[in-house]
Amino acid sequence: MAHAAPVLPAGMSLHGSARRRRRESVVRGLFLAASLATILISVFIVAAVLFEAVGFLAQIDLGKLVGIGWFPRRGIFDVATIVLGTLIVTAIAMVIATPIGLASAIYLSEYATPRFRRSVKPILEVLAGIPSVVLGFFALTLLTPALIKPLFADANSFNLAAAGIGVGILSIPLVASVAEDAMRAVPQSLREASYGLGARRITTSLRVVFPAAVSGIVAALILATSRAIGETMVVAVAAGAPQARTINPLDPGGTMTSAMVTLATGSDQVTGNSAAFQSLFFVGLLLFLVTLALNVVGDAFVRRARQRY
Amino acid sequence: MSSIGSSATATAASVRAGLTGARRHDAWGLVFEALLLASLLLSLAILFVLVADVLAKAAPVFADRGAGFLTSPLSSNPAKAGIVQGLVGTAILAAIVAGLAFPFGLATAIYLEEYAADTKLTRFIQVNVRNLAGVPSVVYGLLGLSVFVAFMDTVDGTGSGRNVVAGGITLAVLVLPIVIITSIEALRAVPNAIREAGYGVGASRWEVTRQLVLPSAAPGILTGTVLALSRALGETAPLLLAGAVLGSFSGLSLSSLFTGSYTALPVIVYDWSRKPQDAFRADAAAAIVVLLLITLAANVIAVLLRNRYERAW
Secondary structure, three states, X not given: OOOOOOOOOOOOOOOOOHHHHHHXXXXXXXXXXXXXXXXXXXXXXHHHHHHHHHHHHHHOOHHHHOOOEEEHHHOEEOHHHHHHHHHHHHHHHHHHHHHHHHHHHHHHHHHOOHHHHHHHHHHHHHHHOOOHHHHHHHHHHHXXXXXXXXXOOOOOOOOHHHHHHHHHHHHHHHHHHHHHHHHHOOOHHHHHHHHHOOOOHHHHHHHHHHHHOHHHHHHHHHHHHHHXXXXXXXXXXXXXXXXXXXXXXXXXXXXXXXXXXXXXXXOOOOOOOOHXXXXXXXXXXXXXXXXXXXXXXXXXHHHHHHHHO | OHHXXXXXXXXXXXXXXXXXXXXXXXXXXXXXXXXXXXXXXXXXXXXXXXXXXXXXXXXXXXXXXXXXXXHOOOOOOOOOOOOHHHHHHHHHHHHHHHHHHHHHHHHHHHHHHHHXXXXXXHHHHXXXXXXXHHOOHHHHHHHHHHHHHHHHHHHHOOOOOOOHHHHHHHHHXXXXXXXXXXXXXXXXXXXXHHHHHHXXXXXXXXXXXXXXXXXXXXXXXXXXXXXXXXXXXXXXXXXXXXXXXXXXXXXXXXXXXXXXXXXXXXXXXXXXXXXXXXXXXXXXXXXXXXXXXXXXXXXXXXXXXXXXXXXXX
16 A cells, blocks of 8 residues: 655645744854854964064165164164074973973873872863963072072073073973873773783883874974973063073073063053064064964874874 | 703793892882982972962062052052052953853854864864964964054044953953863763754754753863963963053053053063062062962862863763
């Protein structure tokens, strides 16, 4: 017996209520608009920074980009000064953050009991949540007088070394958490195979787990480097302002970021279309490009680490 | 025969030694473990020293002035200077950040996780959000200066546009990627079976999202938002570029959202830390105690929320 085709009562359709469908598309449209706004933010950042940076380069004599130091108000824009300052601070920060962060990651991933992990990780997260201006105060009022000056008598009260250590302390939790994630993602079977061959824990950690997680560990270091380059307030508080070109970490000095803060604040705040004002955006463009490049490379390593297993 | 027997005995002995005596020979392993643990504890020790040092430096200020420190305005006299304008500024900034970053961030996360098909546009938005999260905060300050401050300038017409609203929008944009990323993770942790159950009984996509997915993901989303808020309240550099005022000024920014000078707690910390007088350093330490109480309280709440409601599916 053949079934008769179902007949819908008059006025009813399987499309559901029109109001309900309209609500669906309105909600969807709102969510899409919010997502597109994030692209708009990027466009605004790039456009604003590029526009003023180009204006800066067009306005000044390019010879001014090399000089005795970073004195934007006198028209001397020696970029090498603030790039060197950034390199010094970042290098010191990574010398601090790499061993401490990686050792913490190995311990948390390979040695710690679950209970220990659960109680220690939140504390590391708290360390990561401390505002950087507070670390700057710590570097200026404790690290310099209690650590730097006793070791190096000729250190200035504002110095790049203390700033570098402060930035390093801020970077430890980032290195530790990204590296720990990478090591915990290494399958248990690799560890079991290693133990099965009679390897000890130290051997398993260093020769099996660490190499297997190396992509994620490299990512942790790259992302931390990028963060250290972009870190502003520790340096602005603890290292003074950029001045004559120096490679001595015991001198006061500045990074690209602290140069920007110095330009934007103070009694002689720069405004308008002066070259000093526009140099703010030129430095911002450099900073943006360097950190973007590092983040893209770091992300690629994170993804590679995820795809491995 | 005896030679075979003795070699078997020797083998057995070495196996036994290998199984039972290994710990004795593993001195390096113990040293290594101790070094690892020491590194980890060093971070905790630094945190402890930092907090203890700040508390010690701040104690005289609180002992002398008590709550007066919280209720006095800024001053060029360190014995009178207080942080009330910073507290007001930080509170307004917090309200603006929460009011903007939470709805925009959540909407974007819901779109990317619940609605969007895997198209080129979707991938581009995802990559873009990840990259925005890595942009240094001082660069957001440039965005605030050249876009939001300039916009506020045209809105109010009288002032310079360096008002608390421009600062708040700058901070909201700064933490938006964090809100999006943590919300996406929270949504992703909700198992698909929940969604399928909803569709199975005829719910629409928005109904499934609102009534089934969001309640399950709420703790994670809230945790992420609170963490982002705490990050925003500690940010200094973007506010310095986007026009927060250093030094003292009169009045509260509360009375004049669009025209008044404003400052925030971390900006005051920056200003006072760099002053040469020791008395201002003590004031800075006291302001840090208040700032840490606010941001750490937010952090602790977030971590507790997560640990309390974290659900293994």
